[in-house]
Amino acid sequence: MSEFFTVASLVFVVGSGIRLATPFLLAGLGETIGQRSGVLNLGVDGVMLLGAFGAYWTILETRSPVAGILVGIAVGLVMGLVYGVITVSLRAEQGISGIGIFLFGLGISDLLFQKKVGTPIPIRGFGDLHVPLLADIPKVGEMFFQHSVLVYIAFLLVPVVAFLLNHTTFGLNVRAVGENPAAADSLGVSVVRVRYTTILLANGLAGLAGAVLAAELGIFQQNLTNGQGFIAIALVYFGAWRPIGVMGGALLFGVVSATVLQWKTLGLVSGAASSLTAMAPAVLTILALVVISRTVGQPAALTRPFDRG
Amino acid sequence: MQGKKNWKSLGLVALLAALGLLAGACGSDGEVASGGDDGFRIAIVAPSASNDLAFSQSIVDGVGALTGVSAVDVTDGTFIVDDAAAAIRAYAGEGYDLVIAHGSQYGGSLQEIAADFPDVAFAWGTSADTFGLPNVSAYTAASDQGGYVMGAMAASMTNTGIIGVIGPIAVGDAKLYVDGFVTGATQSVIGITVNVNYIESFSDVALAAEAAQGHVANGADILTGTAQMVVGATGVAAEHGAKWFGTQSNQTALGADIVVASQVYKWEVVLQGLVDGIKQGDLGGESHTITLENGGLAIEFNDGVDAGHARKIGEKAIKEISAGLLGTGT
Numbered sequence: 202m203s204e205f206f207t208v209a210s211l212v213f214v215v216g217s218g219i220r221l222a223t224p225f226l227l228a229g230l231g232e233t234i235g236q237r238s239g240v241l242n243l244g245v246d247g248v249m250l251l252g253a254f255g256a257y258w259t260i261l262e263t264r265s266p267v268a269g270i271l272v273g274i275a276v277g278l279v280m281g282l283v284y285g286v287i288t289v290s291l292r293a294e295q296g297i298s299g300i301g302i303f304l305f306g307l308g309i310s311d312l313l314f315q316k317k318v319g320t321p322i323p324i325r326g327f328g329d330l331h332v333p334l335l336a337d338i339p340k341v342g343e344m345f346f347q348h349s350v351l352v353y354i355a356f357l358l359v360p361v362v363a364f365l366l367n368h369t370t371f372g373l374n375v376r377a378v379g380e381n382p383a384a385a386d387s388l389g390v391s392v393v394r395v396r397y398t399t400i401l402l403a404n405g406l407a408g409l410a411g412a413v414l415a416a417e418l419g420i421f422q423q424n425l426t427n428g429q430g431f432i433a434i435a436l437v438y439f440g441a442w443r444p445i446g447v448m449g450g451a452l453l454f455g456v457v458s459a460t461v462l463q464w465k466t467l468g469l470v471s472g473a474a475s476s477l478t479a480m481a482p483a484v485l486t487i488l489a490l491v492v493i494s495r496t497v498g499q500p501a502a503l504t505r506p507f508d509r510g
Numbered sequence: 511m512q513g514k515k516n517w518k519s520l521g522l523v524a525l526l527a528a529l530g531l532l533a534g535a536c537g538s539d540g541e542v543a544s545g546g547d548d549g550f551r552i553a554i555v556a557p558s559a560s561n562d563l564a565f566s567q568s569i570v571d572g573v574g575a576l577t578g579v580s581a582v583d584v585t586d587g588t589f590i591v592d593d594a595a596a597a598i599r600a601y602a603g604e605g606y607d608l609v610i611a612h613g614s615q616y617g618g619s620l621q622e623i624a625a626d627f628p629d630v631a632f633a634w635g636t637s638a639d640t641f642g643l644p645n646v647s648a649y650t651a652a653s654d655q656g657g658y659v660m661g662a663m664a665a666s667m668t669n670t671g672i673i674g675v676i677g678p679i680a681v682g683d684a685k686l687y688v689d690g691f692v693t694g695a696t697q698s699v700i701g702i703t704v705n706v707n708y709i710e711s712f713s714d715v716a717l718a719a720e721a722a723q724g725h726v727a728n729g730a731d732i733l734t735g736t737a738q739m740v741v742g743a744t745g746v747a748a749e750h751g752a753k754w755f756g757t758q759s760n761q762t763a764l765g766a767d768i769v770v771a772s773q774v775y776k777w778e779v780v781l782q783g784l785v786d787g788i789k790q791g792d793l794g795g796e797s798h799t800i801t802l803e804n805g806g807l808a809i810e811f812n813d814g815v816d817a818g819h820a821r822k823i824g825e826k827a828i829k830e831i832s833a834g835l836l837g838t839g840t
Contacts, residue, residue, distance in 0.1 A: 213724060213728075217724065220720065220723075221717075221720055224716070311559070311587060315559070315561070320563060320763060321764065322763065323741075323744070323765065418715055418716060418719055418741075418742050418745055419748075419749075422715055422738065422741055423558065424587070427714045427716070458717065458720070459720065462707060462720055462724050463724055465706075465707040465708065465709075466674070466705050466707045466721065466724040466725060467705070467728070468705065468706075476710055479709070479710035
């Protein structure tokens with residue numbers, strides 16, 4: 202175990218954990234916004250897949266990572282509109298609707314990939330951006346300031362989303378709609394407009410999460426996200442519907458995953474122990490969820506459609 | 511009125527889900543193989559995409575190379591065993607001449623289904639177990655052989671003396687390949703370090719990429735890996751200028767500047783015999799292995815990467831393994 206506790210090893214684990222956390226964080230922030238307004242979207246993974254393919258194909262055709270990211274966001278917005286129609290206008294049950302979106306995204310992204318691309322072809326993303334001066338700090342620079350610009354954007358969104366939800370009129374309306382939509386409606390807040398807005402924001406971020414994944418990996422493949430969207434939903438509960446909490450959960454998941462990877466690379470775990478340690482990130486997340494669920498309540502109107510009557 | 515809206519919304523959701531499933535199914539086109547039009551139909555059920563440049567692609571390419579086959583249908587992406595079992599049963603019920611269950615995780619289901627359809631020929635890989643059933647053939651790859659060759663080559667090419675391996679789960683041909691690779695590297699050059707990381711997933715591309723990052727951070731300048739998630743690792747190799755050795759399919763397309771060689775599975779070497787036997791009334795009952803000797807395993811070099819004397823080492827190892835003069839230690 203002493204091989205793990207070296208500066209180089211720990212620096213790698215932190216940097217790797219930050220990279221692994223980024224897609225979870227983006228999708229989790231979006232889902233937080235949605236859930237605070239009372240809308241649960243179990244289709245996050247499907248939207249991420251569509252955003253990932255949209256970004257991948259765009260970068261492949263245009264060689265522009267920026268265009269790819271924008272297309273990923275746009276795809277997310279379109280799916281958000283679809284989800285808004287289903288759950289807000291038609292008032293369909295949110296859980297089932299979300300699963301439908303997930304299956305749709307899983308199938309369509311694979312179909313489009315098979316028809317438009319075929320065999321996986323590598324693409325070039327943004328590359329690492331070394332933050333001037335900060336990147337040169339020994340060890341600290343390597344851990345925090347030598348990542349892709351998309352990683353920085355993801356973490357900078359945390360205070361932005363927190364400010365949006367907690368210090369703006371829009372955020373107040375979102376929270377009011379998520380707790381008691383009838384009361385919010387009686388005070389003149391358009392529940393429909395607020396929910397549509399939050400759903401668009403949520404799915405736009407999910408599309409961005411998928412786009413970031415494809416751009417950073419430099420490839421697309423069937424089921425590229427491998428269920429990351431569902432982990433992001435769990436992280437919203439873990440974070441008690443607060444952006445800073447979601448960031449903490451994403452980092453915990455990412456760093457634990459990176460730690461397990463490093464243990465295996467160094468040969469510190471093998472055989473059955475390897476399989477057991479692979480479960481560690483998920484097990485820790487579940488344990489944290491159990492603890493948090495005892496102390497923090499979800500938005501009171503979560504999953505409840507609003508009918509003005 | 512509320513009831514009507516609920517039915518409408520439920521219908522919309524059902525339609526979306528159905529569209530998604532249909533899209534997924536449409537992603538797996540039926541393909542018509544070359545060869546004669548004698549009505550011999552083959553169905554393949556595979557766990558990942560048929561163009562994954564790895565496990566599933568190898569069987570699709572192999573079947574595509576067969577002669578005397580009039581139609582091939584593929585159901586890919588069936589990583590859920592129950593879905594695969596349903597597809598296998600459906601193909602058997604539709605009268606396909608040969609149903610290939612390409613995934614060791616399908617064994618339990620196949621044993622049950624094959625017994626229900628004694629007049630249909632089944633093939634299961636990668637495995638050596640036919641369950642004692644006369645209509646089940648098993649096929650596997652001696653992937654340790656190619657692994658040994660690549661390991662020997664990698665050991666002669668590394669400048670840092672450290673090589674990284676990204677594996678899925680330590681089972682089947684994946685484990686064989688990795689074990690052969692490690693043996694080949696460590697027996698060829700004294701003092702070589704081969705770090706192996708099984709990420710416990712066949713499909714987690716992001717985790718495979720991070721595993722590759724870990725190897726590079728720990729000093730590896732040569733990487734290899736097996737299963738469909740390696741597309742994440744090859745990107746990392748390309749980013750850091752590390753060389754890559756591939757397996758299952760030719761992976762040069764993933765990095766023309768970094769892929770040195772690939773061990774390619776030529777399943778047609780054993781499948782053609784199955785097809786010919788089935789036409790004669792022999793539905794199977796035996797297990798088959800592709801090897802360097804029988805041509806089922808081929809090491810395809812990428813001429814775009816100068817392997818130097820490592821290529822000669824590789825070619826020598828191929829000859830010796832094929833002749834039975836060199837063992838892989840597995």
